[in-house]
Amino acid sequence: MIYLDNAATTSILPQVIEAMTLHMAENYGNPSSIHGIGRIAAKSLRESRQTIAGILGVPAISITFTADATEANNTAIISYAIANIERGKHIITTSIEHPSVLEAMRYLEERFGFEVTTVTPDPDGELSAKKILSSIRSDTILVSVMMANNETGQILPVKEIGQALKDKNIAFHVDAVQAMGKIPVLPLEIGADFLTASAHKFHGPKGVGLLYHSDKYKFDNFMHGGDQENKRRAGTENTTSIVGMAKALEIAQANWKVNYKKVQQLHERLLSNLNGLNFYQNQFGTVSMPHVLNLGFSGLRNDLLLTKLDLAGIAVSTGSACTAGAVEPSHVLESVYGGNSEKLQENIRVSLSEINTLQEIDQFTDILKGFL
Template sequence: MGKMIYLDNAATTKTAPEVVEAMLPYFTEFYGNASTVYDFAANSKAAIAKARQQIADVIGAKKEEIYFTAGGSESDNWALKATFEAYKNKGNHIITTKIEHHAILHTCEYLEKERGAKVTYLDVDENGFIDLDELQKAITPETILISVMAANNEIGTLEPLKEIGQIAHEHGILFHTDAVQAFGQIPINVDEFNIDMLSSSGHKINGPKGIGFLYIRKGVKIRSFVHGGAQERKRRAGTENVPGIVGYGLAAERANKSMKERTAKEIEIRDHMISRILTEIPYVRLNGDKVKRLPNNVNVSIQFIEGESLLLMLDNFGICASSGSACTSGSLDPSHVLLAIGLPHEIAHGSLRMTLSEETTMEDVDFVVDKLKDITANLRSMSPLYEDFIKKQKK
């Protein structure tokens, strides 16, 4: 096996060397607890304040509106559960979509079963977009929160955040977006889009794992999620993960500065890869919108093969990819996202997600497509379904 070609950046990214370097002193030199009063803690406090500003700048927020968490799943849980508790006297209705990450879907299920919430799960079209008219129709006097992801983690579709935010704002409803895949990849301005809460995670943008944030607009009445000490302005208890916060801040600044040039390159390579796959491998479907998608996302369904076999054979060539969300990779069930966009089970099972990074080259994706062609032909040669299909085509 030659070099590894890593195409699973939606699952996690490599921590950038400069990010690691920035974190190291806060493990060994400036290790003071930021909540203490002595001078030794000053470096930790200053580092947290700097990172908070670095992250706020990416989305046009105020630094005091950024609250650090352990990651995207905690941020999503906090946004939904705490909002429901804080606003339940106003209503108990939440609107979301059928293609959200399980951190949203399972939290909504919990709120329905254990807290008496009413949840509307909006359908999406064949490309994964919600219908804004259906969103309008779903709103009731009891609606307290709309939660729609910025970009789908599997098929890469970019939802119309600005229009959703405007609808929520006009009805006096809070708007939360899971931006775990979108933060640092596409421009987002919380004021322009009327976003009240936004979730993100450090390890998706070449930052460390185990650190995330929840943006909470000033004035939003949301309760603490983790109780204990007075950290994060008494809204999220627990000793601050200073090295993680420092790394996240630099990763956010780094992603923001390189966004335009980096994503332009990713789009060029992405579109080249999609074009080759669709023209050179028959009976393949692109999942998600061709244009309004994450710059680095390629998701295709290849008929007559199983996605698991495809992944194992790609791995033999040092190619790392996935069949969908890393959080459900151990499941034998087809992706809920692919079923929601209308794919039948047999086609959804043959899906492949490849997500690029700033290090991915045109030569890398050409190598991957060449191997994908060979693997697909090999797997189909052993497929009775494909053999029957070809026989019918010849009649």
Template sequence: MVYLDNAATTPMSPSVIDAMLEVMTNHYGNPSSIHNYGRDASKIIRQSRQTIADILEVPAHDIIFTSGGTEANNTALIGYALANQDKGRHIITTSIEHHSVLHATEYLKKRFGFEITYINPDENGLITTNTIKNALRDDTIIVSTMFANNETGSLLPIKEIGEILKDHQAVYHVDAVQVAGKVPIHPKELGIDFLSASAHKFHGPKGIGFLYSDSNKFDNLLHGGEQEDGRRPSTENIAGIVGMSQALIESSKEYDKNFSYIESLKEDFLEAISDLNFYKNEFGPTMPHVLNLGFPNQNQDMLLMKLDLAGIAISTGSACTAGAIEPSHVLSSIYGENSPKLKENVRISFSEYNTKDDVDKLANKLIEILGE
């Protein structure tokens, strides 16, 4: 079996599983309880929060635990917009965002009358700083972009956007789900006010993530308790929090090594299929972890089915749209809605757990299938 769909989710690290098992076995108290079991659980959460904060180089209080990237994105966008309507009702984002951002902004538009500007990629498939700058208005209160696209790996100009917002009232929200745990991220250096991350993208468990919030005023999406200083009521997922913390510790120790290794896997794979007829859906600087390819006149669904039958897992795009018949909204925004390229693309995504043998097996199977 070969798993190359790491942009959807990654396998959990053995040390993460061990850390979670130890917590589930020995530290099962409710963190809100005042007895010894509760205090023990609360201490573990504080330690994990501090660990994550130290890696991001931010105050521990600015880390809010969530159920994942979708909740973090919704909290930042909806929570901040509703709490700051007196400053303006205009939001800027891009047409290539994850649906948890696009649907959240559409909700704000339809339910509360916010005005949303969606920035489209330019003729080179890029989101540029100037297009963001030109879209800014006096009543803009949020700019939201992803750090790297989940379908193409394209990196957005995060630091440059943060720079132009220094003298503007708008806060900057960054969906870093595809980047957290893969490269160092220091929100304060980048001018980021809100940052979303999800543990299962960097070998942690599913169902846990965090939102970095630079002490901005925002409305809660949940109500009912004082957990997370009242910002995210709900009994904390202690095992998940510990697992996420452990996963980020592991990843942060090997940033450069893992990045270089994945670059080599990508290069080896492209070399192995160099005789095939394909093109790269690659736009500007990219994360090597995600490779989006198009095979002319090859139906993506048939290709994925044949690979799956051979025990090889890749995808056509975001896992959150799995089973949907719509073409990629990311590639649609670049090529146009009627482009034949929308039906012939596949996404291959690597992690440091993959081997050269994995990419060779995929390459050989593609050569076999496309040579039929």
């Protein structure tokens, strides 16, 4: 199998598996226990938090561990909005966000009467900071914009937005899931008040994520029970996976420049191999991550192409893995092309990792050509 669906999830690095295995075998204590075995587990938890905080350039106390980025996004959006409802009920986001953001917004609208302005891209797919910021009102309390899009690789102007919101008493949430571990992610530099990530997107384990939160804005607890995570998130921490996430991010941080360059080479090789064929690229905005290519093939249905590629040992997708189970039209492409565009039935997403090889790219494109 040639795996080219790294935006959905990544394989776990051997060094991460080793770190997790050692911890699982020797450090099985509950970090909330006061006895010696518990204190050893608490030390691992504390060290992992400090490692991640150091990489992000933030205080360790500002990191809360979650089960995944979906929980982290829901916590940032819903818990903040409810805690600050007296300040206003208007929120701004974009139409190309991950479902865990868009559905959280929908919940606030339907359950609590919030008004959400969902900013759509320009006809060329551009989403400028100016367009997003132009929706600000006197009752706006939150702006939520992803750092890099999971279906097209488009990088959004989060730093420009963060700077503009700095003195406006409006919280800024950044979904950094697709950027974390691939490029530097520094919440303070971006101006993010909330920032979320998930370990399994950068060669760590599934079932663990993180929420960065500044001390500028209050937010309610999303999980209730014990006093874990500095009383921010109840429930016994998944310490083994947290150790794995810290290790994976540490490795990614140490090698990001080399890894980024390798992915660029894979990206260029893939497009070069397809040169002259009847395809188009769904690439929007001025800057994109090389890790994601969204390709369209005129007149060829993507469900049929995905099936053929799968049978040939190639793993790709059409978009967000959270819509798995059916090949549904991409809401990201629909935001640009409209709901009636044939392009919604023609795209596939190829997402790359530094673990992929040029040989795999050549094999993939050779097989793909046979289906076009």
